[in-house]
Amino acid sequence: SAVISQKPSRDICQRGTSLTIQCQVDSQVTMMFWYRQQPGQSLTLIATANQGSEATYESGFVIDKFPISRPNLTFSTLTVSNMSPEDSSIYLCSDGTYYNEQFFGPGTRLTVL
Amino acid sequence: QKEVEQNSGPLSVPEGAIASLNCTYSDRVSQSFFWYRQYSGKSPELIMSIYSNGDKEDGRFTAQLNKASQYVSLLIRDSQPSDSATYLCAGSSSNTGKLIFGQGTTLQVKP
Numbered sequence: 001s002a003v004i005s006q007k008p009s010r011d012i013c014q015r016g017t018s019l020t021i022q023c024q025v026d027s028q029v030t031m032m033f034w035y036r037q038q039p040g041q042s043l044t045l046i047a048t049a050n051q052g053s054e055a056t057y058e059s060g061f062v063i064d065k066f067p068i069s070r071p072n073l074t075f076s077t078l079t080v081s082n083m084s085p086e087d088s089s090i091y092l093c094s095d096g097t098y099y100n101e102q103f104f105g106p107g108t109r110l111t112v113l
Numbered sequence: 114q115k116e117v118e119q120n121s122g123p124l125s126v127p128e129g130a131i132a133s134l135n136c137t138y139s140d141r142v143s144q145s146f147f148w149y150r151q152y153s154g155k156s157p158e159l160i161m162s163i164y165s166n167g168d169k170e171d172g173r174f175t176a177q178l179n180k181a182s183q184y185v186s187l188l189i190r191d192s193q194p195s196d197s198a199t200y201l202c203a204g205s206s207s208n209t210g211k212l213i214f215g216q217g218t219t220l221q222v223k224p
Contacts, residue, residue, distance in 0.1 A: 001159075033211075042201060042214045043157065092156055098210025099145045100162075107156040 002027045002095055004105035012111045013083055020079045021108045023093035028073035031097055034066070037090040037107075046091075049076040083112045114139045119202050119215035127223055132189040134218050136202030139183070142213055145205040146178055148187045151217070152198045161187060192222040 003026040013019050023032065032049040047055040047068055055068035070076045080087050088111050096102030116139045126132045134148075145164050149157035161176040163169045163185065169176045175188040185204070189196055202215040 042216045043203075043212075044214075045211055048211075090156075096212075099205045101147060101159055102212055103159060104156040109154075 142204035
């Protein structure tokens with residue numbers, strides 16, 4: 001499987017600000033995904049990052065709040081906009097394909113004060 | 114019914130015992146099932162994939178899939194304290210193929 005890195009690994013942010021999380025894969029991958037894991041909870045898919053087109057968002061997640069870029073087959077960013085304490089979570093990117101395995105990056109632990 | 118259900122635990126077993134982790138799923142989930150291990154403060158790590166009925170073994174781990182009963186399990190033989198973690202069961206959505214995760218079961222292996 002590809003090696004996935006994320007930056008930053010953690011951050012503490014003030015309410016109302018935005019944070020951009022980067023996800024880098026060491027080889028070209030077709031699909032990249034962004035997940036959120038709230039404290040004590042399981043993983044929830046935010047969106048599928050599509051190369052060259054807009055991301056596909058899951059129910060309950062919108063582009064204005066979580067804009068995503070995917071400029072090429074090895075890189076994606078997720079921005080958490082106008083943050084509130086409820087956005088405090090671990091944000092994870094993964095690669096894989098539908099119906100098959102996905103592999104996760106190390107995650108970004110976000111705390112919003 | 115939740116799409117993928119797990120007992121949150123904790124499941125406590127003594128070192129050397131067999132740990133049995135269970136997962137049930139709804140009609141909205143099919144085809145592919147996965148077990149991930151997540152240590153506290155870390156990201157999920159894939160440990161087993163299973164696509165067809167029956168057992169699949171990999172080292173100390175055995176995944177079992179019963180599609181008729183909509184049931185997936187993970188057996189860990191000779192449990193070690195290092196196996197203490199949260200185990201996430203995931204299945205692919207029948208419609209979209211996207212992964213749907215259960216809530217996870219916390220396993221504690223006591224020396």
